[in-house]
Amino acid sequence: MDAGGENEIRPGRSARPPAFPPVPSVPPQVSGVPPRPDGAGFLAWLRAPRPETALGIWRLGHRPRAVTEPELVPTQQLMVGALLAVLCGWLAWSALWNGYLGGWWLVPLELLLPDSWLHSGSEAVTVIVYYGYYAVIAGGLLAAVIRMGRWPEVWRRYVTPRIARPAPLPEAPPPAEDPAAWPQVRAAGAPDAADRLAADARLGLMRDVDHVRIERAWQSVRSGRHVFADFTRAVLADGAAACAHPSGARDLTARSAHHDLITSQVRLGTAADDDRNPYRYRAAGLAVGPELLGTSLLVVGPAGSGKTRQVVWPVAESLCLQALAGRAAVVVVGAAGAGLGRAEDYDVVVRIGHPDSAFDLDLYGGTHDPDEAAAVLAEALVGDLADPHPGSGSRRAATVLGQLLGPFHAVHGRFPSVPELRDLLEGSTAALGALRAALAEAGEEMMLRELDARERQAGAPGDAAGPLADRIALLDRPLFAKFFDVTGAGRPFSLRALDHPVRVRIDLPERGHADASHILARLVLAQFQASVALRADRSVFAALVMDDASMTINPEAVRGLQQLRSANAGAVLALRGLDGVAAPLRGPLLGAVGCRVALSGLTPWDGKQFAEAWGKEWIETTDTTDRQIIAETAGGKAIHILRRAITGKAPQQHSVTTRKVERERWSASELAHSVPPGHAVLSLTSLSGEHTPPLLVDLRS
Structure with missing residues (x-):
């Protein structure tokens, strides 16, 4: 089916869905990066996990984090505490093994086991009983050392990142669940079409745009907008190039950002690992x-x-x-x-x-309604002029333009060009006289009354025709002489084509x-x-x-x-x-x-506007008063030395006062002076009303 003619997107055409499928006569080559011959890159992207997560987070390959931040122990305190726990555990085991603490630690064994087991005279029983008891004691000491020394946290923080291996590519799921196998098309009774699409994916002939475009075409078939037979015929004929965009393009010439077309997201950056960001957003990709x-x-x-x-x-x-x-x-x-x-x-x-x-x-704007054209043009011409009553200036301008555009359109079947509109707004006798004569000849009595009203209001205090004429004169320049054609000789683009x-x-x-x-x-x-x-x-x-x-x-x-x-x-x-x-x-x-x-680089004045828009939040503030503790005895001084080695600080007595206060999420001063270069503070809101707090984002990552 030819891509031109009925299926071509033409500026200014009336809104109606194009005939299906709009496939070019010659399938174009994928532009940009050439396709991989084995298709592994596309298949890995297609099968990658996209978990549901918080608003604005880049979902492709995301690993959700906890909602609340775990309590982190300072590095010096963590390492000293872990080493001291090992030292204490080793000293306790040495004292028990070498008998420095006497035999009291065997009392639980003597109370729990009968004498026939403890004094049986059998070497095997003795080994099992006593060495089993040693193993229980050693296991208890090891568990205490691990727990008191916070060794799991030491392992997670310093060992795991160094031995972690890259996540393997996702394995191919079963055919009934593999998106690259097009199970929904196969289940609908088109196995040949599904096989053709799956083969193109394996051979590296399909890109992300192709997959999403064909998926959308399939959804239109399921909704009844297009015919199932046309879809299968197009897929069998062109494979990954089926249902192409009317332009024939299947990709952009180059890409500058990370895109995931399955979720329709584009990655803007990475949320900074900053205390002002919620914990689950830190180090996560931010996308819209x-x-x-x-x-x-x-x-x-x-x-x-x-x-x-x-x-x-x-x-x-x-x-x-x-x-x-x-x-x-x-x-x-x-x-x-x-x-x-x-x-x-x-x-x-x-x-x-x-x-x-x-x-x-x-x-x-491609409209044939004089009132609509007048309203839109008035916004463009006088929308920025100071007005003591916001909106009234635009309404007066729309009234003036309507009094001229309506009569002109009734006579000529089109709207005036820029020079013609300028003459009418300036009150040119020749232009208004010619328009009046044409209206009288056509018998347009209603439009004559519109023109009479315009002439009566001309020159009155507050008349908007003068400012409108001055503004339209900015477009009546030699540079724009070949533009804004209203005769149909050119190729005017209208935003009505956004269907x-x-x-x-x-x-x-x-x-x-x-x-x-x-x-x-x-x-x-x-x-x-x-x-x-x-x-x-x-x-x-x-x-x-x-x-x-x-x-x-x-x-x-x-x-x-x-x-x-x-x-x-x-x-x-x-x-x-x-x-x-x-x-x-x-x-x-x-x-x-x-x-x-x-x-x-935002100014404090602009930062104040953003701070007011983002509002305030209730936070808990803690006021701490510290007083150093002075030891009087030698034992107390020894304990203080040990505490200083563990915590890195001298022993102090703390007086803590906690209270709730309401503070700005980001103050004007912070927005102006605390946002690093290449960063931004952004907040997001979805159509459903879900929103994020302002987040500090590194736009360079």
Whole structure:
């Protein structure tokens, strides 16, 4: 079945599932690392354990730890105590064996056993009785030495790590449980298809993307969306290349992070072995997936802190891989050359302002509703302007735009271009006169009343047409002359295509057009929030990744972030600092997102906002008053010397006071000065409401 035509993902097409299966005519080669000839690497990955564990922990090969931290004995105290226990045990055994303590220790033996056994005259009985008793005494002494000297802890802490061997690769489970044998396909009555997939896995022809993509296709067959016969026919014909993404790609050109597509996780780093982290998170991998990204992710850190390289791009890369597997649709927005992957890793690359761009951006989001187009465009144009009544400025701007877009669309069947919209907003007599004449000729009485209302309000105090004209003028520049085409001559991309597993990158204009870039970023965010809410098929997770969301957040955007959770969508927003967000919106923004990342180098002012968002917790504090004990006698001094050798401290008398206090989980000062380079403090929240405390994470491991 040809990958083009009906099954091709085209920007702006109406939402409907593509015909199954979308297989390219020529199976493409797997890009990136060449497949292993024996398939051992893929099979080991597929069969690796993925235990259920705490939220955000990297599940692939994870070994769960205890919930509470065991009490650790200091090294000096542990080793001295172990050696002293051995010395005392050896001295006690020597005293017993050599008879230094007399015969009193034989009293229990004489009381328990009859005289005929003790004085039988038989050498064999004597050996058994007395040496058996010695063995019992020696075993008791050995057990006491092991227990009192804490030798099991010594063994676990210092011996086991040195003799531990790498865990062997998991053995192949029985065919009925081996995921590489596709037992569910075999049980459904397609043994030939299961054999073909299992053979490709053994030969190294199948990769993780292939497995997850075919697994998703199989789930669509089980749900009744696609035909079982079509699935088996595609698998028998193409094996691991079956049901491929419409682009024909089966992997990215390269990978920069660790991904586990079975759990949809991407590893961001390792939780530090720090007292501020819960014990079961320490030294565990930290990862995110759609169940966390569905609550949206906010990343804040100054330039050079690793936002793009260590957080934003790994997440975007994971979403691109999931798009190839048919699970996600992703739109990545950033400046050209920001390190957001190669053009070959995307299906659509919109390079706004670049003459070689193959795609254009639909200024009106692919809608034909003037009111919807006016609302979205108003958010982009005036969403960042100061407004004493948040939201009222956007509503006034939407009203003005609606009074012009509606009449224009009624006459021309399309929305105005950027120069045409600018003329209308500036109140050009020629433009308004021509529009009025066309409406009168078409008999559009209702739209004439809309135009009359616009002309009456023009120039009145508080009229939004002036600010709108100034903002749209930023897009009416020679650099953008070939963009935002509304005639259909170009290839405009619309975010309405997010029904399909598409990978999109939008490059914003280069330096010198910062205001235009902010307008376009707000436009994409507003269109994304409007489009995902209207999707007919929400089985595909939709994500927007913005490498720089400065001057993008407004009240409507904050409200829209909260609504993404119910639409199986989420946003990843990166900021160099919270000063890129209006002061009244900083708290609501941190409250609207479920996952927050504060990187090293944060300012104390930004740290204060995060500290307030993470709240406080009740902890027990212990105040200890120490007073050194002075020995008066020679025996007391000897005991003090022994205690000092064991504990490493002079004998002291402690006065302990314990009380509960409420303290910030991470204070502003700690966030600003105690987070090492390459680290971050992050908290996660799932769609079900489960959340983690703020965790210190090493993003470099």
